[in-house]
Amino acid sequence: MKTTAPPPTEPQRYGLLLVPQFSLIALGAVVDPLRLANGVLGRRVYEYVTLGLGPEAVASSDGIRVVPDCAMADSGRLDAVFVIGPNPIQRNGLGEITGWLRRQAARGAALGGVDTGSYYLAQAGLLDGYRCTIHWEDRDLLLEAFPQLIVSTCLAEIDRDRYTCSGGVSPIDLMIRLLSRPPGHPAMAAQVADLLLAQQRRPDERQALCRLQRQAQSPGLLIDALEMMENNVEEPLSLAEISHHLGLARRTLERLFQRQTGQSPGQKYLQIRLERARLALLRGNRPVDEVAQSAGFASTSHFIARYRQAYGKTPAADRASRPE
Incomplete structure (x- = not known):
């Protein structure tokens, strides 16, 4: 019609x-x-x-x-x-x-x-x-x-x-x-x-919510927790703060993450922060220490160590290998 x-x-x-x-x-x-x-x-x-x-x-x-x-x-x-x-x-x-x-x-x-x-x-x-x-x-x-x-x-x-x-x-x-x-x-x-x-x-x-919907079959509390992590990268929340906001015991939150993602809440949060830092490194030109701070790392050396553990190279080496 x-x-x-x-x-x-x-x-x-x-x-x-x-x-x-x-x-x-x-x-x-x-x-x-x-x-x-x-x-x-x-x-x-x-x-x-x-x-x-x-x-x-x-x-x-x-x-x-x-x-x-x-x-x-x-x-x-x-x-x-x-x-x-x-x-x-x-x-x-x-x-x-x-x-x-x-x-x-x-x-x-x-x-x-x-x-x-x-x-x-x-x-x-x-x-x-x-x-x-x-x-x-x-x-x-x-x-x-x-x-x-x-x-x-x-x-x-x-x-x-x-x-x-x-x-x-x-x-x-x-x-x-x-x-x-x-x-x-x-x-x-x-x-x-x-x-x-x-x-x-x-x-x-929000775009972040759309990305989290790839976990659409997961419990709503997990989606809520992941969204909190995505939205608090520069100043990471403690697991106690996340648990309190969701009305869960910390141990319950840990079991939920382990069952649904195969990772602890801390491991997942670290992954989210490192992914955000890698995007900043590969798509921008900010110094490594600024990128580390924006991803919630108080120490640049700690950031570099975690980054190399996750991606097999230092942040500087990873940036140098990006295509121009």
Whole structure:
């Protein structure tokens, strides 16, 4: 069944900027809701055009190459621009993208950052004073480079004319919310979600919670404990504090972790902290002692010893081996 909406004077036009090594799944998660919305409405209300720095094919992070519809300089009128970000973030040679994004903002285009696309909006100074988000792996890197930003841990953020989301399939959550606005409407957006077989998640749902849902068959108390650990890395909680908050005896908490994860609570907490530290090392440039402190280690030497035990090399050696 088709639904109707007041026809706009002309289609709303989305420009999708493909940064080399962009996320292919994120591109599809932006485009398909727009395509399906046109089908539900029975007319072309939304247009989308893929853009490259030039006319050449752009390689995605999984090696599939996409020939853009045009170079970004030839994009014409755009109502919204979405930067489909790469993995890993490319931090050099951004001048051309930065200048073009600033010109689009000056022309009144809404701006979106998908996956790591938020980094490029921030680089252009276009997220200052806006609430935004980015994939959880890159949040520390974004804040390290742009400490003035307000960066949430939500799946998606819509703040006036800035739209950001965290990558993977989260652009679907963002687009469903945007499609509920004129020239679309909530009933049409719901039909698009149904066609995508997408569970309608709230954009303000936290990414950390989604990651913990991989333990979905585990008891709720374990999920609660893991979430507390994820949210308290720089200043780790004691097991007594976690147990007290959950209303459990410490021994009960230990049995729960051993039964469900094969690890003690302390071992699991250490793993979470080391994983967070490794992400900071491999994706950023902060000194090792600062990374150690951000992961809750009072002693850098203790951090280095634990890191080498977990990953087989020192933090400095691991960072030196990362691909440029």
